[in-house]
Amino acid sequence: MLSRLIDKFKKGLAKTREGMVQKIREVIRLRPKLDEETLEEIEEILIQADVGIDPTLRIIDSLRERIASGEKVEDPENMVQEFLEDEIRKILQPEKAAPVTEISNKPHVILIVGVNGVGKTTSIGKLAQKFANEGKKVLLAAGDTFRAAAIEQLDIWATRTGSDIVKHQPGADSASVAFDALQAAQSRGSDIVLIDTAGRLHTKVNLMEEVKKIRRVIDKALPGAPHETLLVLDATTGQNAVTQARQFHETCELTGLILAKLDGTAKGGVVIAIADDLDLPVRFVGLGEGPDDLDDFDAENFVRALFEG
Numbered sequence: 001m002l003s004r005l006i007d008k009f010k011k012g013l014a015k016t017r018e019g020m021v022q023k024i025r026e027v028i029r030l031r032p033k034l035d036e037e038t039l040e041e042i043e044e045i046l047i048q049a050d051v052g053i054d055p056t057l058r059i060i061d062s063l064r065e066r067i068a069s070g071e072k073v074e075d076p077e078n079m080v081q082e083f084l085e086d087e088i089r090k091i092l093q094p095e096k097a098a099p100v101t102e103i104s105n106k107p108h109v110i111l112i113v114g115v116n117g118v119g120k121t122t123s124i125g126k127l128a129q130k131f132a133n134e135g136k137k138v139l140l141a142a143g144d145t146f147r148a149a150a151i152e153q154l155d156i157w158a159t160r161t162g163s164d165i166v167k168h169q170p171g172a173d174s175a176s177v178a179f180d181a182l183q184a185a186q187s188r189g190s191d192i193v194l195i196d197t198a199g200r201l202h203t204k205v206n207l208m209e210e211v212k213k214i215r216r217v218i219d220k221a222l223p224g225a226p227h228e229t230l231l232v233l234d235a236t237t238g239q240n241a242v243t244q245a246r247q248f249h250e251t252c253e254l255t256g257l258i259l260a261k262l263d264g265t266a267k268g269g270v271v272i273a274i275a276d277d278l279d280l281p282v283r284f285v286g287l288g289e290g291p292d293d294l295d296d297f298d299a300e301n302f303v304r305a306l307f308e309g
């Protein structure tokens, strides 16, 4: 189970590993003397991999100190790799301490937000599959009422995962879809409610206000809900994902993140930038488009997958 997960992570992170870890190894192989120029090249590689400016500068500074300490380095390639692994693990550590999705509410309500096209609906489908696999009764709420296609897309996931769905006509008020979904969930005895929403730009005030309205209505239908509000980010957007997370966090009371499309991107370092910048756990990562391509995020697996192989 664990090794299957690591293999999946490894596959998903292959491009980030090539663009970051393997490039750093090459640099050191060519310039085993860990001088200022080598450090600058490593710094450049980390920034290219979207590790973020601040964490990169801190990592390089402490590497510089370590080198200046005069310790005899037998194998510079190995020393730097282990050093980076430790530093990255330290940055991701709070993630590890974060609580896993605790399901003590019935129904447990998860609101999903994010900008257009990041992978919200697909992530909901994958979460529905994950919960269905655990024997839970899942209800999906088609809160993205902007386009008929968005409702159909969620409907397909409902069928595929054997979940219930509450949907209204295109153009309907998404808060009322959420309200109806919660009433339906309570009368049908659903375990999990996953609420889809329309993509919104974090810069558009009225759309962000709409999320607040949805939240208020949900709380009215079931006091205390939503129990989780997860922001979906597209890993391929790199540093832009960090900006989005910051702004959504200000309005939407986020409890965690889903990092979609981590497969096939060379920008996987963004996980490090996000963990460094925000006090928010990455709960799940998307590693493909299929129903089983969503995994729990685990810092240790991430580091292992990034550096091994």
Ligand SMILES: Nc1nc2c(ncn2[C@@H]2O[C@H](COP(=O)(O)OP(=O)(O)O)[C@@H](O)[C@H]2O)c(=O)[nH]1
Pocket (backbone or CB within 6 Å): 114, 115, 116, 117, 118, 119, 120, 121, 122, 123, 199, 232, 260, 261, 262, 263, 264, 285, 286, 287, 288, 289, 293
């Ligand atoms: N490769 C890959 N594609 C994904 C992932 N998650 C979503 N997608 C794709 O991204 C596109 C947009 O996804 P969608 O869920 O409709 O985004 P939404 O607008 O936020 O609801 C679709 O083509 C999905 O198949 C992922 O983890 N990996």
Ligand SMILES: [Mg+2]
Pocket (backbone or CB within 6 Å): 120, 121, 122, 144, 150, 196, 197
């Ligand atoms: Mg959608």
